[in-house]
Amino acid sequence: xxxxxxxxxxxxxxxxxxxxxxxxxxxxxxxxxxxxxxxxxxxxxxxxxxxxxxxxxxxxxxxxxxxxxxxxxxxxxxxxxxxxxxxxxxxxxxxxxxxxxxxxxxxxxxxxxxxxxxxxxxxxxxxxxxxxxxxxxxxxxxxxxxxxxxxxxxxxxxxxxxxxxxxxxxxxxxxxxxxxxxxxxxxxxxxxxxxxxxxxxxxxxxxxxxxxxxxxxxxxxxxxxxxxxxxxxxxxxxxxxxxxxxxxxxxxxxxxxxxxxxxxxxxxxxxxxxxxxxxxxxxxxxxxxxxxxxxx
Numbered sequence: 354x355x356x357x358x359x360x361x362x363x364x365x366x367x368x369x370x371x372x373x374x375x376x377x378x379x380x381x382x383x384x385x386x387x388x389x390x391x392x393x394x395x396x397x398x399x400x401x402x403x404x405x406x407x408x409x410x411x412x413x414x415x416x417x418x419x420x421x422x423x424x425x426x427x428x429x430x431x432x433x434x435x436x437x438x439x440x441x442x443x444x445x446x447x448x449x450x451x452x453x454x455x456x457x458x459x460x461x462x463x464x465x466x467x468x469x470x471x472x473x474x475x476x477x478x479x480x481x482x483x484x485x486x487x488x489x490x491x492x493x494x495x496x497x498x499x500x501x502x503x504x505x506x507x508x509x510x511x512x513x514x515x516x517x518x519x520x521x522x523x524x525x526x527x528x529x530x531x532x533x534x535x536x537x538x539x540x541x542x543x544x545x546x547x548x549x550x551x552x553x554x555x556x557x558x559x560x561x562x563x564x565x566x567x568x569x570x571x572x573x574x575x576x577x578x579x580x581x582x583x584x585x586x587x588x589x590x591x592x593x594x595x596x597x598x599x600x601x602x603x604x605x606x607x608x609x610x611x612x613x614x615x616x617x618x619x620x621x622x623x624x625x626x627x628x629x630x631x632x633x634x635x636x637x638x639x640x641x642x643x644x645x646x647x648x649x
Contacts, residue, residue, distance in 0.1 A: 373558045375569030375582070379422040379446045379468070380404035380438055383570075383579035384543060387432070388413030399572045401579075404438040411435035412453070419543055421579060422446050422468040424568040425460035426479070429540045434489075439471065447471060454488040456540050459499070460581065460596070461588050462568045475520065476504040484591035485512075486536070492521035497537075498591040541592045548594030550580035552608035558582060559599040 382391070382402045394408035404410060404420065411434065412418055418430040423446050430436060434453020440446060446468040457470060461482035470477040472487055479485055483499025494503065496512045503510045503518060512518050554573040558565050571582045583598045587607070590596070597607050 372561050373554070373563045373565075373571055375565065375567070375571060376421070376579075377424055377567070377569050378403075379420075379441050380408070381421040381570065381579065382410065382418060383421050383427075384417075384419040386417050387415035389416045389418055399574070404441075406438060406441045409435060409437045409451070411451075417539055420448075421570050422448065423465050424570060425462040425465055425481070425581060425583075426458070426468040428455050428457045428468075428470070429536065429543065430455050431536045445469065450487055450489050452489055454486065454490060454536065456484070456486045456536050458484045458540075458544075458591055460590060462583060465568060473520065474505070478502050478504075482591060486534075492519060494518040494520070537592075544590050544592040544594045546578060547580045548590070548596060550576050550578035551582065551596045552602060554580045554582055555597050555599045555602035559602060563599075565599050 376398070380395075380403045381398055382395075382404065390411050390413070391402055391404070392407075392409040394405045395402045396405060397403065402410075410418055410420070410430070412430050412432050414432050416430075416432050420428050420430070420436070422428060426446075428436070428448060431454040434455060435451040436455065437449040437451055438447075439449050444466055446466070447470075448468060449471045455470075457468075457479060459467060459479040459481050463481060467478050467480075470479075470487055472489055473492075477485070477487060477494060478501060480500045480502075483501055484497045485499070485501050486495045486497065487493075488495070494501065494512060495517050496514055498514050500514060501512045503512060510518060550573045553576055554571045557573065558571070565582060565584055568581070568583050571580055572578075573580055581596050583596055585598050585600065587595055587597050587601055601607055
């Protein structure tokens, strides 16, 4: 397999910004840092590599990679790990963990065919709203939030939040290692960056009146970031950050609304502060209080 270092991969010229374009095809490498290598079975999207079917990507001891899969499903690859995009068909996305570990999240969106994660022949499917870690070093599936199902030979095992499923006997990570998971910390930082880009991306879609009939990823050129834009409402990542649809980004609880409220607080005005009346008739004066009763 021919590989090339991502830090040396030539970036293509970015096109002029036009109407927002939803991204639904899996495989976009939305972020990477440190030592990373990728097979030449890839193309470019906004200067970022895209894994094609049969493409592989791996990290060295200091590497970290974020890959966008089906709309709302993404995977973060730990250092010293490698994955293969076995299938990128519209009805089934299959990502194989060849070595190392990954953290995967399926955002709580409905109507999308979920991605399937494979480790040594076992098919792992995350339900919407699930955050799970697949660790090939220890042969362990940890479901941090949500639920997952594991197909192995002729049986299916359901794993709920807070549970672990060991695929092999042997050593396991210590409790301290579970608590201080550097991969989960990195993923939370990435989720916060994507959430910040969502505010700009959703406003861009709303401003240009671009139809957004389904959940999809979006490249926000002004920020140089990928993000997730739901078709309707607001969803929250299992890692904490929120993502707004174009129709709700300006509503109460949205990022634009929160920004306006912060400006009002800085000006000494609360959300319920009454504005001074500048036109129209004055309201009638309240009646005087009744006289106090005299003492007997």
